[in-house]
Amino acid sequence: MARQREQYGILYEGDFGLSALAERLSVTAGSPDEAQALRLASEVAAATEGEGAVELGVDVRCLLDSPLPDDIVRTAWLAAAHGRFDPAACESGVRGWLRRLAERWPQLERRHAPGHWYARPNLNEEELRTAVVAEIRASAVPVGRGVADSGHVALASGAVAESLEAVEEVVTDVDADLGFRLLLRLLAIVTPSLTQEQYSHYRALGTRFGYGEDHVTERLEQLIRQG
Numbered sequence: 001m002a003r004q005r006e007q008y009g010i011l012y013e014g015d016f017g018l019s020a021l022a023e024r025l026s027v028t029a030g031s032p033d034e035a036q037a038l039r040l041a042s043e044v045a046a047a048t049e050g051e052g053a054v055e056l057g058v059d060v061r062c063l064l065d066s067p068l069p070d071d072i073v074r075t076a077w078l079a080a081a082h083g084r085f086d087p088a089a090c091e092s093g094v095r096g097w098l099r100r101l102a103e104r105w106p107q108l109e110r111r112h113a114p115g116h117w118y119a120r121p122n123l124n125e126e127e128l129r130t131a132v133v134a135e136i137r138a139s140a141v142p143v144g145r146g147v148a149d150s151g152h153v154a155l156a157s158g159a160v161a162e163s164l165e166a167v168e169e170v171v172t173d174v175d176a177d178l179g180f181r182l183l184l185r186l187l188a189i190v191t192p193s194l195t196q197e198q199y200s201h202y203r204a205l206g207t208r209f210g211y212g213e214d215h216v217t218e219r220l221e222q223l224i225r226q227g
Helices: 016-025 032-051 052-064 070-080 094-104 124-147 155-173 176-187 196-209 213-225
Strands: none
Touching: 016 032, 016 052, 016 070, 016 176, 016 196, 032 094, 032 176, 052 094, 070 094, 070 155, 070 176, 124 155, 124 176, 124 196, 155 176, 176 196, 196 213
16 A cells, blocks of 8 residues: 655654554553553544544555565564554454454545645655665664663563564565654664764654654654663
């Protein structure tokens, strides 16, 4: 399923779509179950007078229509959700859980009048994928070091490489936008020593994707606050 590149920053101050759902689950007390995950998904969908349902539906459809095996989708999701709510534990499994989301939030039209939502110019999808993959690979060593040095990380040190590889597969085989947002969620649980060059690269990518001005900055600053 192709994603129309748009100016997300016009409507969203924070995260959106599946990565926003992962963020909400990561800070939920206790052990969230499928019913609670669906309730939180409803909150994500209701954002900005219901526009959030559009991004949530697109993210879900991108994964459902992809060739990725369930274990790769699960690994990328658990990394983004900080180990909270394992869809593989649902009776219907990973794909079944995604189908439930897709049934609730199918592909939808924008509710705002034409002209309110400014489409981005055509972007080279292959260039976007290449740029995000380059940042994933450049982050491998500092992310691994951050996990090893942190006492409050919900991701085992040995799972870092596997998680980054799964997110990379989302980028290359599903959607660079969704993969990049999942990567930011993964970065939020570690304290890597990002160089100024890496920091600039992440911000530049956020601008290319049309995120709000503070979308990437706030997530990278979480690393500094955690350190």
